[in-house]
Amino acid sequence: MTAPSAAGQVTIRVELPAHLRTLARVTGEVALPVSASGDAGTVTLAAVLDALESAYPVLRGTMRDHQTGRRRPFVRFYACRQDLSHDSPDQPLPEAVRAGTEPLLVIGAMAGG
């Protein structure tokens, strides 16, 4: 299990699609400090996206709408072979993501050319 990097924080691995890696000027996975919440120290998708957009402001609006916060239609969130896209962003992410053994995958949906 990943040791908290600061009080209430864990490091989440995030894999971005190529276009967003280019925008954020990162290569490979992003290791992202994220605040855990509650007694169980869970991490939500919303918290990961908040942290991601805070660390890389250029990504604001690319995964979820600037105003509504809703997921953009052709963006998907996968982890541990599950599609989390339709779950509430306030649901806890799988334990393996929280523990850092699995990444959260941000995917550009297969659509068009």
Added chain:
Amino acid sequence: MAGVRVLVGTRKGAFILSADGSRTDWQVAGPFFGGWEIYHLKGSAADPDRLYAAQSTGWFGQQIQRSDDGGATWHPVGHEFSYAGVPGTHQWFDGTPHPWEFARVWHLEPSLTDPDTVYAGVEDAALFRSADGGATWSELAGLRTHQTGSQWAPGAGGMCLHTILLDPVNEGRMYAAISAAGAFRSDDAGATWSRINRGLRSDSIPDPDADEGHCVHRITMHPARPEVLFMQKHWDVMRSDDGGGNWHEISGDLPTDFGFPIAVHAHQPDTVYVVPITSDSEHYPPEGRLRVYRSTVGGNEWEPLANGLPQRDCYVNVLRDAMDVDALDECGVYFGTTGGQVYASADGGDSWSAIVRDLPAVLSVEVQTLP
């Protein structure tokens, strides 16, 4: 030696084509922002090294990129376009009210005097302005909240504000055009707007002479004579001699008056260029022959310009923002096609050659004349 820089936006990235004043030996840089749609990029008249680019995809939305070194390097700036207040609704294809929803930036128009000020025309139709080099954007809501706004409806390409013209003589005067709402003019720097559609006639709307609902494709002007406007409408090439107060048709002897772009010669205010397209249902040149048409008398009398352009089996389109001119002594004319060619003429249209032939579909062409 003076030179030109041709800024090309395509379906899959941006390209910059550069040459000296002879316009014979071209350097091709790009793709920039590979894989993204670049609806438009344009340089500042006040600082030619300041460029802005509108970068978007259906997947990840809108970005704005800025270069301060003539396109050698770029960095993303602000990309949040929030309608002012509660945006309400416009008319949807089926006539029902539809919420205003930002989709993308179609056109960027830098200020004529301040490199940090730039306007953006967006879909769903609205006008935004940045005064800090693109870092933040604010809507000039007087256009969208025009009394007719709730009745505006999209054209086939979306409800886009695609044309922004800044009057270089009359301070505060600017023009905008929206498909399919029509043309508008502001005399107070974009705070309030008036319709300028008198004289337009569109048989595809219930009242062909209505003062709104026209599918304007592009408007242009010569900077030395800004009260004269030239318009390529869905059908019809039009001219106004009073800043859009009244329009009259100048299609004359064109083989078809459907088309998208329209441009004016840099030194001859009555020399106008259009690219006739077969029809609204056949978006390619008549007879498979790509021809630019030029009028040297301000319209009605047109001559085909075909030397160097394909004259058989050519079925490309030329989109509304994909033609421009340079301001060298012998005016250069440029246009890009949906087939990925960018054609240039260094002699005012008399002869043409392709700078590049195999780019992604070209969405926009803007030309900078460099000292």
